[in-house]
Amino acid sequence: MRRLRPAPVAPILAVSLIMLAACSESGGGADRELTVWIMGDSSAHFQELVRPFTDRTGIGVDTVAIPWDSADQKLTTAVASGRGPDVLQIGLSKARVIAGSGALLELDEETLKGHANLTARNFLGGLPAADGKAGGKAVSVPWVSDTRVLFYRTDVLAAKGITRPPETWDQVRADARLLASRGAGAFGYFIPQWDSALPVIMTWAMGGHIVNADGEIAFDTPAFRKAVDLYTGMYADRSVPADTDFDQVQGFVSGVTPMLVSGPYLAGAIASAAPELAGKWAIALTPGDVTRTSLLAGSNLGVWGTTDDRDGALRLLDYLADPRTQLTWYRLDGQLPAARSALGEVRRSPDPAAKVYSKQLDDARPLPQVPNWDGETGKALLDTLNAIVLTGANRDTALRGLYAATDGTPAR
Template sequence: FPSGVASSVGDSQVTVPWVADTRVLFYRTDILAEAGIDAPPTTWDQLRKDAKVLAGRGEGQYGYYIPQWDSPLPLEITWSYGGDVVDGDGNIDFDTEAFNAAADTYLGLYADGSVPVNGDFDQTQGFISGITPMLMSGPYLAGGIASAAPELEGKWDITTIPAGVEGEATSLFAGSNLGVWFNTDQKTASLDLLEYLSSVEAQLSWYSINGELPALSAALEDDSLTSDKLVAIYTEQLASSKSLPLVANWDGGTGADLLAALNVIALTGADKDSTLQAFFDATKGAPTN
């Protein structure tokens, strides 16, 4: 996957992919059916409509879950609307039509009363209980659901994330890479280990142990995985996924500022236009690697 080999300095590749991770849409088939929704949403507009219907089931019920700590989510919506937050010169620029559309969708879910507002909401329990019957998460959640609520077998499913009006369903590419320190005195042994861990055999074995997806296409094409419906969806989504912008300290800097702006609008009623403009001005022009 192209995003898995984006860790380069100049023309030099400095690490190799180890495991891959992406996000898909989890949904409760039983609850959606009871609400008259016969298929999962394929666009963000449809997700918002469906979430509002599901939130109408009664007090304390919602349609979707937005983690208030999840800075990649607004980017995933932006990508799915066919845009980006990095301009043609490789610098950060959130002040785009696609991001503004994504912000409208994100904030609209709050305005509709379709998502919980408490910051400590537990996504797994919310999904199992049915309080939030739709959410985006990674493959690890499937194991958590199966382990904590085996009685829900056949009552939930996954699909690729929604697309924008003219975009595509572009999710987050995450995971882990492997590298060797330049000053190690065990270079040969380290490279041997790296080569082994990068093999199809090792990646399949690792997946069987803890469920982390292989980063190698050849491993994902192995018969032991192609027969797994969930893995097929993960693989489809990985083919349409992107990494976060390579800015210095995303979590503590740009990503934190993004969440602060959106959360203060959604949770306290701060003025949307002025809050977002201040965020645009504060982050515009930050370089990416």
Template sequence: MRKPRTTIAAASLLALAACSGQAPATPKSLTVWIMGDSSAHFQQLVKPFSGRSGIEVDAVAIPWDAVDQKFTTAVASGKGPDVIQIGLSKLRTFTDSGALAKLDDQTLKDHPGLAAANFLDGVGNATSVPWVSDTRVLFYRSDILAQKGITKPPATWDEVRADAKLLAGRGKGQYGYYVPQWDSALPVIMTWAQGGAVVGANGEITFDTPAFRKAVDTYTGLYTDKSVPTDADFDQIQGFISGAAPMLASGPYLAAAVASAAPQLRGKWSVAMIPGATAHTSLLAGSNLGVWNGSGNKEAALRLLDFLSTPQTQLAWYKLDGELPTAKAALRDPALNADPLVAVYARQLTDAKPLPRVPNWDGETGKALLDCLNSIALTGADRETALRDLYARTNGTHVG
């Protein structure tokens, strides 16, 4: 059995303590802000860390729709957690705020766990390290599709639209597909599927392209066909389980939720690569972990990041919460890849890219995009007027 590695920084602290005759101060607890509803699972994950280090971890759940307000308040007050989870779409905003501690080369060198980690998407940036990876794949109820004579999942968005219309004909309250009205990534994925991009050669956001217009056709067409629910509060998990919405694009976490809530459906659903006309490019999403700049427990926080970066910990997290690792060694794990669903996720990750790194995608560019599309699809707004408004609202937005 290997002996636990002592970080250089920790060793230095011990040496100083020996000279002074005092033991180094070890914090009794760390506060970690976990986004969404995974705090209970996270608390379970870090039990081995707490057992070895004597440092308790208090995982605080922050609902995704409250992230911006909570973060803004913490920055203004200077009172944040010790460690914070950061969605990739918010990474630039969080970094630009100055609220996160710098993770420079020397810092990483002092923490062998982080220095040795070979992450899927590099090391994030100078203020955070990758935590979980995510991508969107097509979920489909093979049993329900088969009832309508559909023997394989749709491979293009045109096929999605045709199959969804057929499935929606099953009766009242039955749909063919689910469009999350809050998801600004979906129309971008639809644009990539047409071989297009939403960032121009000059590094600025541009939606005024033929590929994006085709994506608009698909997005709004699903509503025109009455193939998707119009209720903003429609529950995608229950809709998939009940069969009301037997197709949707989502991440691996949905598989974990469905398997847990409806084990009787085993073998009646599966996943496939994201549909595409000229490409099957999907979203590279997920989240990073950063250390709060004002934390008085930075060394202990980095020790926690050391623990969380190991392949064993990341594989344990997948089993607990259904979120994919970012450590390449974990993604290559034979037991993980024996799962046919994971094989699809892994293949999709080889053709995936993040949303444009612009300031406040969720609150500005992404919001403008959804305002445009949902106004056309849900309220009957004039298409060309809505598109011109989108172009004006996003004009000059530069990717950093």
């Protein structure tokens, strides 16, 4: 799922790489090995990231890539069996469920002693604090921050006379209709049918919320219904593909779907798949009719409670939380740092994409903090929308079912 190499992050990135190399001790094979689960389709970049750690400590790292669509099953099985990795990446939308399972090591003050990079002051403020805790006890630390922006093919849009990225969702829909008129097999926009954040972002864009004043889920609002009309309307326009197996990267690279909203990781995937497209695509703030608020997301890292190498796992977490390491990860994989000082360097970068990400982070909020967004509330939302656009379910009947299933769910 990921890849672009954004332009180097100011001079500090080069300095950081030199410092990491300098602090790496020469040394051969690993004396012991940690197993790490990283979410995504490839472990190659992460293995490159941790090579200096192994050189310096003698601790090997066996990285296992877990596709995001398999993460729930993999984590559920691990919790049930009690057998997991030494270290694992946890998406924030899943973090409360994993934290509450009791499977992770508590990261209390005594446990973190001597690991200065793992203190709370090292990390970006605003990431959902409750997601990394179980019963008030910290069990994970931030790894990457994330937001969503508009990706668009400048060359494809220009060929249809569109010289600026759309700033509102009405403009997105109109531009998508125009782009879909290019001929058979062409579309204007891509809606990931697995992405429950998009309809929430659309609701925010309409000036609404899906959490009421009592801190409960409440989809039954005018703003949400406007978002539903937008979402389903683009299918009705035939501006988006209905294929459930559609590949967003290849669709963007081929120009079949020249616009979509996604995170910084997509930039890496585009550049890796099609470096020849450099200069033919760009990013912009998420569209908005009332606001341009986008998603604040990311991933945490945790240590499996029954690890045989607690010391090694904590040393690896400390290395990954180091701002220099996080800047290297941004260069390698395009994912934004969670370390405060590292994100500050990204913000000061001359890279135009970094400036867009930084500006969007200033107007971003997390998904509602329900106990299991992906498995319950978010799933109900996607099931409802997909039923309408893919199977022809009655809009109003389907929405009433969504309201009945989710309204009143605690979201704080």
